[in-house]
Amino acid sequence: MDNVENIKASAVNVAGEVVVVDAQGNERPLVSGESLAAGDMVIVGAEGSAELNLGKSETETVPADTAAVLEVDPNTGEIVLVLHSVGSEGLDVTDVQQAILAGQDPTEILEETAAGNTPPTRAGFSAFQSVDRTAEEVIARAGFDTAADDRVLDPYEQSVADALLPPSLYSVNDVRVSEGGLITFTVTRTGGTDSESIDFATSIAGGDSAEVDDFTANSGTLTFAAGVTTQTFTVQTAQDAIFEGDETFTVNLANPTNGGQIADGTGVGTIVDDGTGPGPFGPGPGPDNDTTSFSIGDMSISEGGLMTFTVTRTGDAAADQTIDFATSIEAGDNAEAGDFAGNSGTLTFAQGVTTQTFTVQTTQDAIFEGGETFTATLSNNSAGSSIADATATGTILDDGTGPGPFNPGPGSDDDTTEFSVDSVSISEGGLMTFTVTRTGDAEADQSVNFSTLIGAGDSAEAADFTNNSGTLTFATGVTTQTFTVQTTQDTQYEDDETFTVLLDTPTGGATIATATGTGTVN
Ligand SMILES: [Ca+2]
Ligand SMILES: [Ca+2]
Ligand SMILES: [Ca+2]
Ligand SMILES: [Ca+2]
Known part of the structure; x- marks a missing residue:
């Protein structure tokens, strides 16, 4: 017991809703000019502020939405403020009173943060120096017995402490998997530290594209042991060889225990079968591609x-x-x-x-x-x-080699052309004209070579005619062409003399129907 009673503080200027809970758990409104003692907790509402004189050269201000405990720094003997942002949830004064009466250090009800001389801002809380201190020290200086056995409000101890902790907040993630893969959803708990549980279930919700056969429905309860922040459950997707595009289903969280709340209770499972999903998956190498x-x-x-x-x-x-x-x-x-x-x-x-x-x-x-x-x-x-x-x-x-069906008509079409040469007789010394005929027509020029020769059965001799050879060209629409052979006049009597004219080397898809003709000299 130091000279706590000698350390005096007072409210200089109070605005808005400001209350004080003293070390005995008594609540009173704080008014300007009122004295404060070590162990007092000053709670400033959303619109308020409290300017305090702590016996120093400058006053200090407790801003809105803040609770502050007046406490003696054991190292310096000076009075300091331990500040805590109340935030949008506010701070239930009754809870604070009960916690204090249950023997809890008021500074542990709040976040342990000590202010310097400068009035703190919320954003600046983390920069303040922490002060090591125990509940026994502070409450002893507050002037009353701290022995837990003397407290008569034990039934409050557990429930009040819990009520001051933030509730568990649960979220479930979205997962994309290759078709046939086992989806693992992760449920995350923040805030809570006790053993709690929450239910999960799969469904096909409005807007989902999956069908019942695309995955194996699953539901159950996830239990979070004390200190555990994540739990998982799995959904098996069904493999097939049919392209379905992305298919979705829904997982929902429900029924958190112990006052837990659901921050994000809906997860989307997406089954991918276009080769863009993650892999590997078991069994199989993944990713699945049914495109x-x-x-x-x-x-x-x-x-x-x-x-x-x-x-x-x-x-x-x-x-x-x-x-x-x-x-x-x-x-x-x-x-x-x-x-x-x-x-x-x-x-x-x-x-x-x-x-x-x-x-x-x-x-x-x-x-x-x-x-x-x-x-x-x-x-x-x-x-x-x-x-x-x-x-x-x-x-x-159109050369007779094509397949049917032929519509209209019986079968393979054949437009190929044919060349033929005729035979000619003439008196010795005359000019023979042979005619080459093309049967059929062609889109492009076709040609055929001609020549004269004395064949095995021919009776003419070389001197009896003048050899001729060349190429005849048939433009589109032309059906005949000619060439000539000059025969030789002599004074000897001879029987009919024969030689051969020959067609060869047709071009443009043409064929030769009659390749040879006979020239006969009478
Ligand atoms: Ca597949
Ligand atoms: Ca598929
Ligand atoms: Ca044709
Ligand atoms: Ca034809």
Whole structure:
């Protein structure tokens, strides 16, 4: 017992709601000019302030929303203020009184922070120097017995202390997982330190996209032992091979015990099957990727036929997926606009459908054009899919090698042309004219070589005619061309003399129907 009674303090100026709880737990309003003693707790309300004279050169002010205990610094013997921010919750004076009567050090009711001479601000509390002190010391200086056995208000001790602690606040997080993975939700408790529990449950809430088969529902109670701040629970997601996009479900917290409160009671579980989810997950390497892939195959058909392109989807999707197609003549293609009827549109793949088709009608004519190509292109595929092969070549065949169906018509189309040469007889000394005929027409020039020769069965001799050879070119629409061979006049009598004319090396897809003719000199 030092000279506590000799240390005097007083209220200089009091504004707003200010009360004093003395060391005996008695409450009274504080008014300007009133004396204060060590052990008094000054509680200033939200709008108030209390300017105090602590026997120093300058006064000190207890600001709004603050509680302060007048206390003797055992090192200096000076009176100091131990300050505590009350905050928006306020401070229940009755609780303070009961705590004091239950033997609790009033400075431990508050956060232990000592003020210097400068009136503190809330933000500055943490900068103040802490003063080491025990409950026995302070209460002894306050002038009454501190022996706990003498207290008659033991029933308050536990409940009051608890009431002054902040309640537990619970939150649950959001979790994203690869499909098939085990989701672990974490429930965090802040504030509470006792053994408490809270319930959790999964559900499919409004706005959620998951279905009951997408995860295994779970619910239960999480118990937080004293000092434990986090607990977890898991939800198993279901693996499949169908693209569903992000699917969500909800977890909710409920029924916290011991006055606990829920700060964030809703967590979202997101199941990802597009390869962007986290991994690894067990079993399996993760991340899961159920996205689909589209491809289109090349196609050829006989001219005039209806060409059917097949678009293949690898993988399946829960919702319809679409992809656009269009035909065009690209660089490198040799078809022309008239060779087929362009087509474009959208193909829809419902769940379970792996192929879709579209058709292109090709144009029939009698002109040999060889293989003509155009391009079919895929684009604008649905989300959750990719295009593995976006282009196909359509080839129109008119050389008799193309496949059916042929519409209209019976089968493979053949527009190839044929060359033939005729045989000519003339009197010795005459100029023979051989005619080469092309059967059919072609889009581009075609040519064929001709030459003369004396074959195994021929009777002419070299001197009987003048060899000729060359190339005949057939433009589009031209069906015949000619070449000549000059025969030799002599004075000897001879039987008919023969030689051979020969066609070879046709170009432009043409063939030779009759390769040889006979020149006969009478
Ligand atoms: Ca999957
Ligand atoms: Ca899936
Ligand atoms: Ca044709
Ligand atoms: Ca043709």
